[in-house]
Amino acid sequence: xxxxxxxxxxxxxxxxxxxxxxxxxxxxVLSSRDLAEAAETPSVGGDFSFVxxxxxxxxxxxxxxxxxxxxxxxxxxxxxxxxxxxxFLIHTGDITHAxxxxxFDTVSEALKGTGVERTFYVPGENDVFADGGTEYxxxxxxxxxxxGWQTFDYRGVHFVGLVNVLNFKAGKLGSLGPDQIEWxxxxxxxxxxxxxxxxFAHVPLWAVYPEWGWVTEDGAxxxxxxxxxxxxxxxxxxxxxxxxxxxxxxxFHTALSTAFPQPAPGVxxxxxxxxxxxxxxxxxxxxxxxSYVQGKSRLTVVDxxxx
Amino acid sequence: MRAGTRGHRLLxxxxxxxxxxxxxxxxxxxxxxxxGGAPQARVEIKDFAYQPATLTVRTGTTVTWxxxxxxxxxxxxxxxxFASPGLEHDETFFQRFAEAGTYTYFCALHPRMxxxxxxx
Numbered sequence: 001x002x003x004x005x006x007x008x009x010x011x012x013x014x015x016x017x018x019x020x021x022x023x024x025x026x027x028x029v030l031s032s033r034d035l036a037e038a039a040e041t042p043s044v045g046g047d048f049s050f051v052x053x054x055x056x057x058x059x060x061x062x063x064x065x066x067x068x069x070x071x072x073x074x075x076x077x078x079x080x081x082x083x084x085x086x087x088f089l090i091h092t093g094d095i096t097h098a099x100x101x102x103x104f105d106t107v108s109e110a111l112k113g114t115g116v117e118r119t120f121y122v123p124g125e126n127d128v129f130a131d132g133g134t135e136y137x138x139x140x141x142x143x144x145x146x147x148g149w150q151t152f153d154y155r156g157v158h159f160v161g162l163v164n165v166l167n168f169k170a171g172k173l174g175s176l177g178p179d180q181i182e183w184x185x186x187x188x189x190x191x192x193x194x195x196x197x198x199x200f201a202h203v204p205l206w207a208v209y210p211e212w213g214w215v216t217e218d219g220a221x222x223x224x225x226x227x228x229x230x231x232x233x234x235x236x237x238x239x240x241x242x243x244x245x246x247x248x249x250x251x252f253h254t255a256l257s258t259a260f261p262q263p264a265p266g267v268x269x270x271x272x273x274x275x276x277x278x279x280x281x282x283x284x285x286x287x288x289x290x291s292y293v294q295g296k297s298r299l300t301v302v303d304x305x306x307x
Numbered sequence: 308m309r310a311g312t313r314g315h316r317l318l319x320x321x322x323x324x325x326x327x328x329x330x331x332x333x334x335x336x337x338x339x340x341x342x343g344g345a346p347q348a349r350v351e352i353k354d355f356a357y358q359p360a361t362l363t364v365r366t367g368t369t370v371t372w373x374x375x376x377x378x379x380x381x382x383x384x385x386x387x388x389f390a391s392p393g394l395e396h397d398e399t400f401f402q403r404f405a406e407a408g409t410y411t412y413f414c415a416l417h418p419r420m421x422x423x424x425x426x427x
Contacts, residue, residue, distance in 0.1 A: 062377055062396065098379050098393030129381065129415040130392055170385040170413035171421050213419055270355030270417070272378030 047294040048155055051079050051116070052200070053287050054092040054237030055257030057126065058107050059100025064260035064273030065281060068097070072110065074306050075258040075287045079114040082289065087154060089116050092237035092255060093124030093165065093202030099131065104139055123148055124202040124238060125165040125174070133166050149180050151187050157292055158191055160184065162201040164216045173210065174203045175217040188225050196231040196292065196299065204236040206245060206252050209265035214239050226250060233290070233299045239271070241284075242303050253301055256286040282307030345369060350422070352380050352394070357412075357422035366426055369403045381415040390415070 053075060060068040079086065089111060096103035104127075111119050127136045133147065141148040148163040162184070167175045176184075191197075199205070205219035216222075226232045232250040240257035241264065260273040261284040276284060286305040293300070346368040351358045353375040364370065372382045374394040382391040382400050391400035393416065404410065404426040414420040 064377065098395075125416050126379070126393075168415055168418040170383075170411060170418055172418050174418075211419075213417055270376075270378065272355075272376060275377075 047292055048087040049082075049084070049289055049291040050088050050090060050154075051082070051086045051114075051287055051289050052090045052092060052235050052255050053079070053111075053258065054202075054255040055094040055124065055240055055259055056091070056107055057094055057097040057257065057259035058103040059097035060259050060273070062260070062273050064275045068259040069106070071282065071285050071306060072107075072258045073113075074282065075285070076110055076113050078287055078304060078306065079116065086116055086289065089114065089119040090159075090161075090200050090235065091119055091121045092200050092235060093122050094126045094237060094257075095121065095124065096127055097259070098126050098129075099135060104135065120150065120152070120159070120161055120200075122150075122161045122163055122200060122202055123165055125168060128165055129168065146180055146183055149183065155292070156294060157196045157198060158188075160187065160197065160199045162199060162205070162222065164201050164203045164205070164219070173213055173215055173217040176219070176222055181218060181221055184222055185225050188229075191229075193228045194230055196233075197226060197229050198233045198235065198290070198299070199226065200235040202236065203238045204243075204252070204254055205234055206247070208239060208243060208254065212265065212271045214265065214271070223247075223250065231298065233301070235288075235290070239265075240274075251301075253288070255288050256284065256303060256305070258285050258287065258306070261285070347371065349373065350382075351375060352382075355380075355417060355420055357420065360422045361425065362423070363425040363427060364404060366407055367403070367405060368426070369401055370424060372400045372402075374398055379416055380420070382412055383415040385411040385413060385421075 056072050095107050121140045123136045144150050150161040152159050164174045164176050167177050203216050205216045208214035234252045236254045239254050240262035243254045245252045262271050263274050283305050289302045291300040348364045348368050348370045350372045374380050377396050379393040389402050407426050410424045
């Protein structure tokens with residue numbers, strides 16, 4: 001069965017994408033077009049698409065969003081409305097706000113409402129700091145190759161989920177750790193360089209703003225193993241805002257939260273919930289759809305805001 | 308109301324944790340209610356920093372941390388001897404220091420936030 005997005009479906013998809021940009025990776029060159037322009041391009045679509053959702057922070061009740069569950073449910077409604085249906089969801093962490101009791105259950109139950117069968121998770125620091133990851137790992141990582149890291153293939157695309165929030169030490173940055181990097185090297189070694197690779201993790205793998213911990217200490221080492229591939233898409237959360245960067249054939253994308261925004265790097269004393277006027281809140285929250293066109297070595301990334 | 312209730316709950320949680328984990332170095336967690344003549348000190352968590360960054364107290368002092376940020380923070384000993392849960396805005400954590408020594412701690416969510424308690 002074909003999952004191709006036809007022009008009509010694509011235009012519908014564009015309709016809720018708001019003021020977003022379409023990022024297209026082709027032959028290692030990332031280009032952005034505004035949505036009106038992209039919508040005029042016929043037969044843009046993919047063999048499959050998936051959705052990235054991030055930083056749902058269930059349990060958050062701060063002034064920046066007293067109804068984080070409500071905005072999460074709005075994101076679920078968005079995902080449910082997608083046609084064609086995404087193949088799966090990827091949650092890039094901070095599922096819960098400080099491991100509030102019952103929050104993991106709330107999220108995994110609510111995500112069933114998208115109609116999408118499978119969600120792949122990686123943890124954020126909020127999901128693991130209180131108990132060193134015990135609750136998260138017992139729920140999501142049993143039988144995996146390591147402490148929450150994972151790999152799978154889907155229609156010729158190789159996916160790797162990395163965990164960079166389990167090694168927080170005083171005065172240091174988050175890191176992957178040598179075990180995971182060694183595993184990554186082994187995992188990638190047999191792959192042809194033409195294999196499209198998607199890497200997802202909570203904290204950005206590239207240095208967005210080290211002063212606020214928006215970097216993975218040994219991320220560069222991991223990325224070193226990815227450089228030989230012709231198409232690498234790196235999806236992160238953690239910073240609750242969209243940022244993109246291209247380095248060689250690797251494109252980096254950070255995602256919106258469904259709970260609350262955070263300030264731009266270096267604006268204010270530190271990261272954390274940013275209060276915006278209530279009527280603007282849903283405009284700075286959202287989810288992301290990523291589409292893959294077989295044989296074209298490109299992934300299309302469309303960010304969708306909740307309002 | 309919220310801070311008080313939560314603070315009390317944190318106190319109980321902290322006591323249970325200490326009872327399980329510690330071996331006398333930290334005899335108990337003390338809150339303001341049993342202050343009496345016991346020495347007290349306070350650390351403010353504000354703008355992603357512990358203030359003061361270095362606090363010197365005498366043996367037996369109970370230190371209270373108060374989080375003034377909207378972001379979650381923790382008070383987590385580098386050596387693993389005490390750890391608060393995530394503290395929301397206006398929430399507090401107490402720790403009594405019964406033994407002399409230098410105790411470094413950090414925020415488990417923002418590990419670049421570090422500070423020290425010196426107990427003399």
